[in-house]
Amino acid sequence: MLELDGVSTFYGGIQALKSVSMKIEQGEIITLIGANGAGKTTTLMSISGVTPPREGEIRFLGKPIHTMSPDDIVALGISQVPEGRRIFPYLTVSENLEMGAFLRKEKTEIQKDMDYVMGLFPILAQRRNQPGGTLSGGEQQMLAISRALMARPKLLLLDEPSLGLAPMVVRQIFEIIRKINAENRTTIFLVEQNANLALQVAHRGYVMENGRITMEDRAATLLTNENVKKAYLGI
Incomplete structure (x- = not known):
């Protein structure tokens, strides 16, 4: 590959x-x-x-x-999860995930992937409307991985x-x-x-x-x- x-x-x-x-x-x-x-x-x-x-x-x-x-x-x-996470601190969890799908157009599939990553990390579903910067370090890492997955790499x-x-x-x-x-x-x-x-x-x-x-x-x-x-x- x-x-x-x-x-x-x-x-x-x-x-x-x-x-x-x-x-x-x-x-x-x-x-x-x-x-x-x-x-x-x-x-x-x-x-x-x-x-x-x-x-x-x-x-x-x-x-x-x-x-x-x-x-x-x-x-x-190819998607990268950078060292130090580098999420968007002032965007909500949902908005961070949407940024991961920035290059994609198919809304139904994007929503399916949003549901999938929130299933992987249920805490993100609970925090979906919180700014990313208010999450703990572990939660931010979960968000960074999920954001990369939203590009469907x-x-x-x-x-x-x-x-x-x-x-x-x-x-x-x-x-x-x-x-x-x-x-x-x-x-x-x-x-x-x-x-x-x-x-x-x-x-x-x-x-x-x-x-x-x-x-x-x-x-x-x-x-x-x-x-x-x-x-x-x-x-």
Whole structure:
């Protein structure tokens, strides 16, 4: 579904990604783990067109997208849930969800998806008329994921969904991630510092260090890898 081939991305003269190559198959949950500053968020930003690569290619369903604008990439079927959630704080929950469906026209299907995400996160139905900024951190994360789903993506990019959340809320979020993948066959690319949880929910994983992919394997195998355990699992 998605292929990165020799992708190098720069911020001015600073190289953040160094010839990164990855593949994601349809229906998979893939996780990318690594330390702060390793290049994980830049990888997602390169895919979504926010920080286009200077070298290499990114292909989605066989189509090169590395020169496309972010809105055209969303229209193709890629949605990103950014780090820090970035909901619209002064818009209501319902209005935030409507913004997620901004590029869509079919009102009946949009309403169906609105009902679906509120079924995934019933608290959003209760808060539908509240401004997004009045929600708790966990509720805002639920809203950010739901807003991305309103675009009906084929590929969902999740950037640090556990950041700043209580452990109980984190587990709820990860269960929903698994459910979205299982029910809708939505392919998920998960960037996460909580490597233990990420590898538990993913099918395959990549390890990134200093802008390079240093390891890839089945998630279950990475969970038992001594180097991964020592560096990222605190074992």
